[in-house]
Amino acid sequence: MEEQNVIRSLSALAQEIRLRVFRALVVAGPDGVTPGALGEALGVAPTTLSFHLKELSHAGLIVPTRDGRHLIYRADYAQMNALLGYLTENCCRGAPCAEPVAPVCKTC
Amino acid sequence: MEEQNVIRSLSALAQEIRLRVFRALVVAGPDGVTPGALGEALGVAPTTLSFHLKELSHAGLIVPTRDGRHLIYRADYAQMNALLGYLTENCCRGAPCAEPVAPVCKTC
DNA sequence: TCCATAGTTCAATAATACTTGAATTATAAA
DNA sequence: TTTATAATTCAAGTATTATTGAACTATGGA
Numbered sequence: 001m002e003e004q005n006v007i008r009s010l011s012a013l014a015q016e017i018r019l020r021v022f023r024a025l026v027v028a029g030p031d032g033v034t035p036g037a038l039g040e041a042l043g044v045a046p047t048t049l050s051f052h053l054k055e056l057s058h059a060g061l062i063v064p065t066r067d068g069r070h071l072i073y074r075a076d077y078a079q080m081n082a083l084l085g086y087l088t089e090n091c092c093r094g095a096p097c098a099e100p101v102a103p104v105c106k107t108c
Numbered sequence: 109m110e111e112q113n114v115i116r117s118l119s120a121l122a123q124e125i126r127l128r129v130f131r132a133l134v135v136a137g138p139d140g141v142t143p144g145a146l147g148e149a150l151g152v153a154p155t156t157l158s159f160h161l162k163e164l165s166h167a168g169l170i171v172p173t174r175d176g177r178h179l180i181y182r183a184d185y186a187q188m189n190a191l192l193g194y195l196t197e198n199c200c201r202g203a204p205c206a207e208p209v210a211p212v213c214k215t216c
Numbered sequence: 217t218c219c220a221t222a223g224t225t226c227a228a229t230a231a232t233a234c235t236t237g238a239a240t241t242a243t244a245a246a
Numbered sequence: 247t248t249t250a251t252a253a254t255t256c257a258a259g260t261a262t263t264a265t266t267g268a269a270c271t272a273t274g275g276a
Contacts, residue, residue, distance in 0.1 A: 014118035029200030069243040069252050084192050084212045092137035104192045158224050177222050177273040
């Protein structure tokens with residue numbers, strides 16, 4: 001993963017609304033969620049939500065697909081994994097860590 | 109981990125200099141690095157570096173300790189783990205993920 | 217004590233990011 | 247074809263974040 005993409009992804013997640021949106025999509029999994037449902041659940045105005053969805057999309061963290069007059073947004077797990085991996089790369093120069101870095105997803 | 113702390117941590121990492129600083133500290137491990145050495149390695153002015161070190165410290169991602177007239181900064185692995193875990197919490201509602209979320213640190 | 221070194225804090229400027237209403241695009245149903 | 251619904255884009259004002267030089271604090275050595 002490129003540094004600029006990492007920064008873009010971290011910036012995308014470093015905002016209350018976008019963090020909540022992303023986590024909601026991570027929880028929803030393969031089903032995804034529409035902007036309407038997200039806006040309803042999170043109490044965010046359509047214009048504002050759209051702006052934030054675009055930020056997350058540009059970062060590659062979420063992906064929209066169209067279904068009739070709805071859009072469905074889904075988390076991109078590969079992108080998330082790449083991001084998490086980047087932060088711990090070459091951790092402790094390959095030595096076993098004093099405080100080991102744990103697997104992030106207990107159910108996988 | 110509290111949402112506000114998560115956002116603060118992500119904001120802290122979502123900046124070129126701070127991301128490089130943090131990764132340098134992750135690689136350095138328990139030895140840590142001084143601001144002087146970081147500034148030298150990354151080509152950053154002392155004032156600017158100090159500002160960014162404070163941002164990372166406030167987020168709890170790095171911790172300074174004094175050693176004579178030097179400060180030594182170290183990554184806080186527990187905070188990093190908590191952050192990474194937060195992003196994948198309740199992933200796919202506990203179902204096995206379509207695209208599994210991998211352990212982030214191969215050497216641990 | 218006096219000076220040099222290691223870092224930080226402060227204040228001002230410069231640059232980015234967030235929100236909102238109005239207008240727009242795309243699809244579906246009457 | 248006309249109307250309604252779902253969502254986005256645009257432009258503006260507002261707010262937050264980054265950089266820099268000058269001044270300051272703390273430690274160690276001459």
